[in-house]
Amino acid sequence: MWGIYLFLTALLVLLTILPKIQNAHWIFRVPEFGKIQITYAVVFTFITGLFLTHSQYIWYTQTLLLALFIHHGITLIKYTPLYPVKKHTQRSQSSEKLHFISANVYQFNKEYNRFIELIEKYKPEIFMTMESNGDWEQAMKVLEKDYPFHHKVTLENTYGMHFYSKLEIKSAQTHYFVADDIPSIEVHLKTKDGFSFVFFGVHPPPPSPTEEETSKERDGDLLSAAKRVRDLKDPVIVVGDFNNVAWSKSSVLFRKTSHLIDPRIGHSFVSTFHAKYLLLRFPIDLMFHSEDIFIKELKTLENFGSDHLPVYCEFFIDHHNDEQEDEVEEATTEEKAEAEEMIQEGKEEDGNRDAIVTEG
Template identity: 75%
Template sequence: MWTAYLILVVLLLVLTLLPKIQNSHWIFRVPEFGKIQITYFIIITFILGFLVDSSSDYFWYCQGLLILLFIHHGVILIKYTPLYPIKKHSRQQKSSQKLHFISANVYQFNTEYGRFIRLIEKYNPQVFLTMESNGDWEKAMQPLEKDYPYHHKVTLENTYGMHFYSKLKIQEAKTHYFVADDIPSIEIHLITEDGFSFVFFGVHPPPPSPTEEETSKERDGDLLSTAKRVTEIHKPLIVVGDFNNVAWSKSSILFRKTSHLIDPRIGRAFVSTFHAKYHLLRFPIDLMFHSEDIFIEKLSTLENFGSDHLPVYCEFFIDHYNDQQEERIEKATPEEKIQAEQMIQEGKKEDGERDAVVSED
């Protein structure tokens, strides 16, 4: 029992320290995703400590270390809970009407198309974004086009396809390939029925993992390229998608600072989306960021429709006259800007070696 306790303490320490090492290899980046689970295991191991032989000279050192690890993770995670105080804002007369969207990684090999269509019909968003949507998904979603006459489609069979559907008029639509010619990001300029213009960015960079990309270079380069592009646009703006990243990682924080956007999870909730089937192993990797004139009223996950990701649902409004969110914007230092540019260049140099057509193993 004492040996198992020691092994757990050492493992939790290693998993805490690995992300501190600024190496892009997946071994160092993957532990960032499990910070919530690591914190729970720290609590469990601390309690377990009192059930083992506490006569060892090292017992209280180990328990003290666990307390320090809990404080370290807790200080970071508490920002993404309602316990962290932020100002609440109500919709004013000069603001836009309430808008809502759904963002969903549909999982390319998920064939339960009807469940997703019923989900869209149930929540009836003004716009929705799908990721991993290929030709089969595009064909399956055609019945929705009568209600969503505006769309922008990037149909790929490599699990990085992307489709955008809208009831709102699309003024301009662009597809960017920031770091690789098979990893798209979309930029959609929209206008609401009451005359408010805003921009919707959809992103889906590749993850660092033992089964996909060996490093996080393409992911980070793609996200920071998006952040760089965002600063060139002077409209209310939302960036949403499967970031394959967590909000507290260094690259996500650098994205937020470089783009001058706000993370709506802060003071609200984790909004964990992956893996949809395993609640205890669920990470918040489908992220969203927004400009200071976008005000979030609701951000949550919706029910599973057969994908490995839960869809994200958001309600928001636009207000050009309310500057109370300005204090929530953090800007990158000159050193951080240089670092972001270096990460963009590293991402462009990386060769992902992905197949153009991916089949389910």
């Protein structure tokens, strides 16, 4: 038992240290995703140590575990209701409440009807799908009678994106920031009560042993989107499968570069992946918004057969409410230079993806 305890302690120390090393290889980046699980494992190991009394060195390792818990806890507590944030009320000058669903449908998921039933149940004004290919596009045609406005990027490489809206689309474009097979979408919308805003959808590739060896393309794509968003004049929402967690260095750089707000802070993690394994579920489908947009509700919905849970959001727009101004952080000169370097590295990285991907 003592040997297992020491092994777990050493492993947890290693998994804590690896993300601190600024190396883009997936070995260093993947442990960032598991910070919640690592914290639970630290607590479990610490409790186990309370029952081990035969070693005189037990309190050295217990103290180390306590330090690990404090280290992770300082970051994670920001994404819980224990962290104090202002509560915002809807005023008469604001827009009507709006709703969207963002869902990585998993390209090889054939349960199209379950997703269609989800949309029909919650009736969001707008929704976006990721990993949606030609088969998904064909299946979703039944929704076009209720969602007459759309912007489609149909790909078979697991990076297709489809956007559907009941609201008028004033303009829409597809960006390819770091690679010609990794799209981001920018959709300018107008509400029925006259409010304009921008919906920005992203889905960069993840660093992993089965996909991209490094995080360079992911980080370069996200920070390119951040620069584009920063120049937009209308209120903006950025949503998608970031293949990243909110506390990673590149996510923090994204937030500061874009001048956007993370609505998870002070509320919840909103963990989405993997949909089938509760204990191995990470919050990688993220959302950020500008200070004129106020979030009423942000949560996951029921599984429809994908490996991601869909994200549901209720929000409103208010140009006259400045209560969120102090939540906007700006990048320092050093951080801006670092972001530019990461963008360049992302453009130079060769992802070597197939144009058509089959399940295997």
